[in-house]
Each structure stands twice: as C-alpha cells, then as structure tokens.
Amino acid sequence: MPLLEVRELEKQFGGLKAIAGLNFSVPEKIIFSVIGPNGAGKTTLFNLLTNVYRPSSGSILFQGKDITAMPSFRIAEIGITRTFQNLQVFLNMTALENVMVGCHLHSRAGLISAAVRLPSVIREEKRVRRMAMEALEFCGLLDVADMPADALPYGILKKLEIARALAARPRLLLMDEPAAGLNDTETMEMCGLITRICQSGITIILVEHNMSLVMEISHHVLVLNYGELLAQGSPYEVQHNQEVISAYLGEG
Ligand SMILES: Nc1ncnc2c1ncn2[C@@H]1O[C@H](COP(=O)(O)OP(=O)(O)OP(=O)(O)O)[C@@H](O)[C@H]1O
Numbered sequence: 001m002p003l004l005e006v007r008e009l010e011k012q013f014g015g016l017k018a019i020a021g022l023n024f025s026v027p028e029k030i031i032f033s034v035i036g037p038n039g040a041g042k043t044t045l046f047n048l049l050t051n052v053y054r055p056s057s058g059s060i061l062f063q064g065k066d067i068t069a070m071p072s073f074r075i076a077e078i079g080i081t082r083t084f085q086n087l088q089v090f091l092n093m094t095a096l097e098n099v100m101v102g103c104h105l106h107s108r109a110g111l112i113s114a115a116v117r118l119p120s121v122i123r124e125e126k127r128v129r130r131m132a133m134e135a136l137e138f139c140g141l142l143d144v145a146d147m148p149a150d151a152l153p154y155g156i157l158k159k160l161e162i163a164r165a166l167a168a169r170p171r172l173l174l175m176d177e178p179a180a181g182l183n184d185t186e187t188m189e190m191c192g193l194i195t196r197i198c199q200s201g202i203t204i205i206l207v208e209h210n211m212s213l214v215m216e217i218s219h220h221v222l223v224l225n226y227g228e229l230l231a232q233g234s235p236y237e238v239q240h241n242q243e244v245i246s247a248y249l250g251e252g
C-alpha cells in the first residue's frame with residue numbers, strides 16, 4: 001500500500017484550475033519531488049494535502065484512509081507535517097519554543113490540569129522539551145536553542161522550521177522550497193539534512209526550484225504544469241523527457 005494516494009484531485013479558484021485531475025501515489029520512505037514552473041500548483045497541492053484548502057473534487061488517502069475532509073490539526077496528528085514557502089516562525093520566541101509548538105500536537109494535558117500544574121503536566125512539559133531538543137539536535141541547531149528567533153539568520157530559520165515539523169514525529173513531511181534563498185554552502189547542508197530525514201524513515205514530498213538539488217537527492221520526480229501532471233519518473237527519466245524539456249527544464 002502506498003503511504004499517500006491522490007485520486008482525481010481538483011482545486012478551482014474562480015475560473016482557474018490550480019490543480020486539475022491529478023493522480024499519483026507516494027511509496028514509503030522515499031524523497032518524492034514535485035517540480036514545475038511558478039504557478040504550476042505545487043503549494044496549492046500542499047495546501048490540499050493538509051486541508052488548508054478543501055479540494056473542489058477528488059480524494060486523498062493516507063495509509064489507505066480517506067483524509068480528504070479531515071481537519072488540518074488531525075492531519076498533523078496522524079503524521080503529515082509541513083514547512084512553508086514563506087517562513088512561518090514565531091520571531092518573538094526562542095528556537096526551542098518554536099520547536100515545542102510542533103510537539104504540542106502530542107501533548108495530552110487538558111486546560112484545567114495545565115492551569116493547576118499537576119505533576120502529570122510537569123512531566124508532560126519535560127517530555128515535550130526533550131522531543132524538541134532531539135529535533136533541534138537532528139537539525140544541528142542545539143547551540144541556538146535558547147536564542148530568540150529574530151536574532152537568527154535566514155538559513156538557520158529554514159532549518160528551524162524543519163525541526164518544528166520533525167518534532168511532531170511525522171510519517172510524511174511536506175517541504176515547500178527548503179533551499180530557496182540559501183547560499184551554496186547552506187544548500188549543501190540542506191541536501192544532507194533532507195537525505196538524513198529520509199534515511200530516518202520519514203517519507204518526504206519535496207517542492208523545490210533548485211534542479212541540481214532535486215535531481216541529486218530525489219528517488220522520484222513528478223512534474224506539474226498548469227495543475228496537471230506532465231510527467232513522472234526517476235530523475236533521469238524526467239530530465240530526458242522531451243515534453244518536460246520543452247515546457248520547463250529547457251534545452252541543454
Ligand atoms: N488562494 C488563492 N486564490 C486564488 N488563486 C490562487 C490561490 N492560491 C493559489 N492560486 C493560484 O493558483 C495557481 C497555483 O499557485 P501555487 O501557489 O500553487 O503555485 P506554485 O507552483 O506553488 O508556484 P511557485 O513556484 O511560484 O511557488 C496560481 O495561478 C495562483 O495564482
């Protein structure tokens with residue numbers, strides 16, 4: 001059974017079909033990249049997968065279960081988390097606090113027991129802190145744990161968002177342009193981080209414009225064009241597909 005299956009998915013914004021009759025499935029534990037020109041529908045696809053947008057039609061199955069109408073917080077709880085094309089970091093919090101926000105998905109404490117600080121709540125806080133520290137460590141961010149986010153450079157904040165998404169212990173991680181705005185060294189580090197996340201057993205759907213990164217680390221590449229599937233296959237197959245070359249990659 002594939003981890004994720006998308007069937008006849010459509011999203012219409014007024015007269016525009018941002019996603020049109022899309023079908024694909026994602027096997028477990030691979031880096032599955034989605035590429036395509038600006039406006040092809042990549043971010044819209046992520047918004048559909050996380051139910052930020054409700055599809056106009058079609059369905060989404062995760063581990064065989066229909067999640068098309070599931071609220072976003074439940075989707076995160078069952079194991080799909082994401083990062084954003086435009087950084088969504090709380091600048092007035094520390095790096096650690098930002099990541100702890102991701103863990104609270106798994107926090108079981110109710111409001112009243114939290115207010116009176118029962119021992120169980122204190123234990124829970126320690127657990128959340130530990131999970132957040134583990135995610136920071138995985139992303140190489142332990143030494144900035146107590147720094148306020150607004151004092152951290154952009155390249156670190158991109159990793160911080162990933163740490164937050166990982167802290168929720170996802171099975172599927174959606175990454176929307178993790179290398180955008182990074183310099184060459186940071187891009188290489190990001191390549192390594194994405195590969196390590198996959199090696200840890202987490203499936204990744206990667207949206208990225210940096211083609212050398214995509215072709216180097218992906219197991220499978222799907223090309224979107226005007227909301228439709230133009231081609232999919234191995235990086236090699238996609239790079240040598242004539243339609244993809246004319247629509248997107250360009251000659252040479
Ligand atoms: N909320 C919205 N309302 C109306 N149109 C939208 C909305 N969100 C996206 N669109 C349109 O849907 C199309 C797909 O946009 P989307 O952001 O998914 O593209 P993308 O592939 O992520 O592009 P980029 O590579 O530039 O990030 C675009 O034409 C966009 O203008």
Ligand SMILES: [Mg+2]
Pocket residue numbers: 042043044085
């Ligand atoms: Mg986008």
